[in-house]
Amino acid sequence: MALKVAVNGYGTIGKRVADAIHLQKDMTLVGVAKTRPGFEGRRAVEKGFKLFVAGDGTKEEFERAGISVAGNLLDLLQQSDVVIDATPEKVGAANKPVYDEAKIAAVWQGGEKASVAEHSFNALANYPECFGAKKVRVVSCNTTGLARAASVLRRDFGVQHWEATLVRRAADPGETKRGPINGILPTMSLPSHHGPDVRTIFPDLPIATTAVVVPTTLMHVHVNHVRLARPPSDGGKVLEAFRSTPRFVLFRGSDHLEGTPQVIEWARDLGRPRNDVMENVLWEEGLKLDGEDLYFFQAIHQESIVVPENVDVLRAMFQLESDPLKSIERTDHALGIARVAT
Numbered sequence: 441m442a443l444k445v446a447v448n449g450y451g452t453i454g455k456r457v458a459d460a461i462h463l464q465k466d467m468t469l470v471g472v473a474k475t476r477p478g479f480e481g482r483r484a485v486e487k488g489f490k491l492f493v494a495g496d497g498t499k500e501e502f503e504r505a506g507i508s509v510a511g512n513l514l515d516l517l518q519q520s521d522v523v524i525d526a527t528p529e530k531v532g533a534a535n536k537p538v539y540d541e542a543k544i545a546a547v548w549q550g551g552e553k554a555s556v557a558e559h560s561f562n563a564l565a566n567y568p569e570c571f572g573a574k575k576v577r578v579v580s581c582n583t584t585g586l587a588r589a590a591s592v593l594r595r596d597f598g599v600q601h602w603e604a605t606l607v608r609r610a611a612d613p614g615e616t617k618r619g620p621i622n623g624i625l626p627t628m629s630l631p632s633h634h635g636p637d638v639r640t641i642f643p644d645l646p647i648a649t650t651a652v653v654v655p656t657t658l659m660h661v662h663v664n665h666v667r668l669a670r671p672p673s674d675g676g677k678v679l680e681a682f683r684s685t686p687r688f689v690l691f692r693g694s695d696h697l698e699g700t701p702q703v704i705e706w707a708r709d710l711g712r713p714r715n716d717v718m719e720n721v722l723w724e725e726g727l728k729l730d731g732e733d734l735y736f737f738q739a740i741h742q743e744s745i746v747v748p749e750n751v752d753v754l755r756a757m758f759q760l761e762s763d764p765l766k767s768i769e770r771t772d773h774a775l776g777i778a779r780v781a782t
């Protein structure tokens with residue numbers, strides 16, 4: 441029988457996760473929950489998703505806006521096996537007692553502290569650790585990108601030391617009240633919190649991160665310098681390791697994908713829903729091995745990179761699939777990102 445999944449919080453991440461769950465054969469999307477009416481809630485109903493009222497929202501408010509609702513959050517939780525919380529940072533943690541009361545398994549997002557759950561999750565990195573878990577956190581977009589890359593580098597070459605500078609997008613495209621719109625903001629907590637967050641998955645990874653925020657909404661870019669423990673004879677072998685791992689896309693110079701605008705344009709040309717790029721994006725020319733020192737850039741689409749992980753985490757928690765690579769394949773096939781020719 442298909443796993444019954446609720447999604448609470450229907451914004452940037454929640455609407456994408458709901459679509460992804462809806463596409464999986466072994467899962468059923470019971471419904472989505474939202475606090476306020478608006479175009480996203482209306483669209484959910486138009487797509488045939490059941491909409492439930494959460495937080496301090498009211499049924500009357502939705503009905504006045506002409507959006508029909510199927511009940512409240514508790515009704516949704518009662519009909520489901522698991523809830524994916526995609527509410528804003530800190531709201532997810534505040535929802536924990538509600539999920540405990542409803543005796544339902546829960547998945548949180550990276551805006552919450554690691555302590556909200558039993559485990560932090562990344563599909564390539566620690567899938568089996570979450571077998572049977574009832575409370576798991578899918579790590580943030582930046583941490584997901586770093587954890588995926590770490591999975592490859594640790595496995596094939598070992599990591600002695602890693603420094604990454606995260607060039608972070610200022611806001612998501614729909615967030616008109618965030619900035620900066622002109623300026624570069626260094627993140628003054630040094631090193632940044634991202635390194636410790638990666639260590640919620642790889643406790644012994646010697647990684648240190650710093651971050652700056654820049655006026656763009658498209659993607660983050662990571663600038664990485666990794667000292668490898670077992671460096672290969674040439675950088676081509678590192679490229680091959682990334683290329684042969686799911687959820688990595690590599691572009692060549694001849695593709696003329698100079699930066700993040702072209703990556704998003706590529707996703708548009710593929711007809712990807714919402715221009716989503718759920719893979720880590722690397723450039724062949726943007727990777728160099730100098731002795732034991734590896735340098736590479738990777739771009740991370742913050743709005744969508746965690747979406748496939750929110751599917752795999754359910755297969756791990758409910759042991760619907762014991763092999764992480766098979767879960768990844770099923771997820772990616774359903775999402776249309778299984779293997780793309782670049």
Ligand code: NAD
Pocket residue numbers: 448449450451452453454473474475476494495496526527528529530531532549550551552579580581612742743746
């Ligand atoms: P968002 O603001 O786009 O969406 C959150 C949604 O939850 C909104 O629709 C909001 O109205 C709704 N909401 C607010 N209070 C609620 C409540 N009490 N109950 C139910 N719904 C409520 O936020 P987002 O960007 O989707 O982020 C969600 C989580 O995902 C956060 O933890 C965030 O840190 C994490 N995350 C965000 C990104 C990103 O780049 N946007 C990337 C990775 C992880």
